Amino acid sequence: MIKRRRFLNVATSSLCGFSTAYLLNSCSPQSSQNAVQTSFSNSSTANLNYSDIKTKVLNMGYQSAGDLFRNRKVLEKRLEPLGIEVKWLQFAQGPQLMEGMRAGRVDVGSVGETPPIFAQVAGSDLVYVVGTQRTPTTGRSSVIAVPLESPLKRFEEIKGQEVYFQKGSASHYFMLRALQSIGLTINDIKIKSIPTIEARGAFLEGRIPVWMTGDPHYAIAEKMGRIRVLRDSVGLDSPGGYYIAERKFAQENPGLLKIIIEELHALDKWAEANRDEVKKLMITEQKLDEDVAARVMSRRTFAGRRGLSPALIVEQQRVADLFFEAGVIPKKINIRDALLPADLYAAITPPEIMV
Numbered sequence: 001m002i003k004r005r006r007f008l009n010v011a012t013s014s015l016c017g018f019s020t021a022y023l024l025n026s027c028s029p030q031s032s033q034n035a036v037q038t039s040f041s042n043s044s045t046a047n048l049n050y051s052d053i054k055t056k057v058l059n060m061g062y063q064s065a066g067d068l069f070r071n072r073k074v075l076e077k078r079l080e081p082l083g084i085e086v087k088w089l090q091f092a093q094g095p096q097l098m099e100g101m102r103a104g105r106v107d108v109g110s111v112g113e114t115p116p117i118f119a120q121v122a123g124s125d126l127v128y129v130v131g132t133q134r135t136p137t138t139g140r141s142s143v144i145a146v147p148l149e150s151p152l153k154r155f156e157e158i159k160g161q162e163v164y165f166q167k168g169s170a171s172h173y174f175m176l177r178a179l180q181s182i183g184l185t186i187n188d189i190k191i192k193s194i195p196t197i198e199a200r201g202a203f204l205e206g207r208i209p210v211w212m213t214g215d216p217h218y219a220i221a222e223k224m225g226r227i228r229v230l231r232d233s234v235g236l237d238s239p240g241g242y243y244i245a246e247r248k249f250a251q252e253n254p255g256l257l258k259i260i261i262e263e264l265h266a267l268d269k270w271a272e273a274n275r276d277e278v279k280k281l282m283i284t285e286q287k288l289d290e291d292v293a294a295r296v297m298s299r300r301t302f303a304g305r306r307g308l309s310p311a312l313i314v315e316q317q318r319v320a321d322l323f324f325e326a327g328v329i330p331k332k333i334n335i336r337d338a339l340l341p342a343d344l345y346a347a348i349t350p351p352e353i354m355v
Contacts, residue, residue: 052255057085061097061109064090064197065216068271068278069110071285074263084256092195095168098124098244107249108260112170112241117320120338121329125247127340130261130349131312132240133303139233141215141299142174147206148228155230158210159188164203165212167193170238173319175212176326177236186326203227216288219295239315240306250340258348265305265350272302307354308345 058079062070067088069075075086089106091097094115100106102124119126144163146152152161155178165171176186189210196213203211204226213221221227243260250257271278275297282293306312317335324332339345346354 052253052258053082053084054252055107055249055256056083057087058256059087059089059105059107061089061091061100061106063094063097063110064092064195065214066282066286067110068281069264069267071281072267072270074267075260078259078263079256092197093166093169095119095166096195098126101126101244101246104246106246107253108243108245108257110241110243112173113238113316113319114170114173114323115168116242116244116338117316117323117333117335118168118329119244120320120333120335121331126244126338127247127250128308128316128335128338129243129245129250129257130264130353131242131306131308131316133306133353134238134240135301135303137234138240138301138303139236139238141218141296142170142212142233143214143218143227143229144175144178144210144212144231145203145218145221145227145229146210147203147208147226149206150209150228152210152230156182158230159184160190161210162190162192162208163210163212164192164194164199164208166195167191170241171196171212171214172328173238173323174233174236176322176328177238178231178233181236186328215296215299216282216286216292219288219292222295223289223292237315239312239319254344254348261305261349265353268302268304275300305350305353307349308339309354311355313339 058075060070060075070088079086089100091100091109094111095118097106097109097111098115098119101109102119102122108129116124116126116128144155144158152158158179163175165175175189175191179185179188196217199208199211200213200217200220202208203213204221204224206226210230218227243264245257278300279290279293279297282288282296283290286293288296313335320329320333320335323329
């Protein structure tokens with residue numbers, strides 16, 4: 001992990017998950033999208049097959065909160081006959097995963113709506129692969145919380161408080177929108193940037209006044225009777241999380257992206273129909289206590305994947321614009337600069353999720 005002393009201050013301080021060199025690269029114009037458009041313009045993408053895969057190793061990034069895709073081992077089963085090895089790399093949260101992709105360690109990874117925006121601002125050559133459906137109850141597992149003994153009783157009392165969360169993560173958008181909902185701005189709180197997994201112990205000991213967290217950390221604190229929720233993220237209009245790929249890797253391996261989306265699509269259907277099996281995987285693979293896993297599953301939704309449709313692109317652009325308007329990121333970005341050609345998305349994405 002990059003040492004904190006290397007982080008930039010002032011306007012780019014919100015990009016703290018990235019190195020200084022990474023940030024400075026954002027000054028150069030992006031031309032790689034045009035290169036990808038040219039690469040695919042003379043190829044037939046309607047009938048992708050296994051010949052559209054150049055790699056023999058797939059480096060998949062996932063976060064410390066766990067990953068059903070990894071635990072279920074569906075990619076390994078699908079790719080082993082093709083002679084492709086899957087390597088899983090764990091990161092504290094989304095910003096660290098995006099930094100790993102920038103450094104060439106990650107080919108494809110799962111993050112929230114916020115990390116790819118910050119990475120694009122910082123000059124990362126990434127592309128969106130597939131999104132996530134959301135439901136009216138999505139967001140119950142992400143909370144803004146205080147210790148039981150805290151004098152804060154309502155979220156409206158948060159002004160001026162120190163709030164601990166990872167800058168550039170999905171929590172950043174959650175907090176921005178939650179503050180907006182009560183007429184405050186991000187400047188009305190004191191942000192202390194730290195990954196959730198690192199903050200958990202201090203919160204349980206009562207040394208963190210306000211914490212933004214999610215499952216399984218939320219469920220663990222619940223079990224210990226050490227958390228009181230001020231509000232969750234239900235209704236804060238996030239477009240949801242994404243699988244992101246390094247652009248060159250995506251350009252050279254469209255057939256592999258197609259397999260990843262197909263397996264994710266099938267996994268969501270399986271998970272919703274086999275929730276008890278998912279809970280068992282949490283217990284065995286994530287080493288969660290059974291009652292903690294039960295709490296996590298009580299809030300977990302498996303709404304399915306969502307293709308990179310025009311509607312989803314508009315929603316993600318709205319998030320990026322909000323960060324710029326709030327002064328969190330130093331420049332306005334165009335989400336379309338981080339997309340593959342439309343005909344390629346049509347070739348790799350099941351039609352039923354292109355909504």
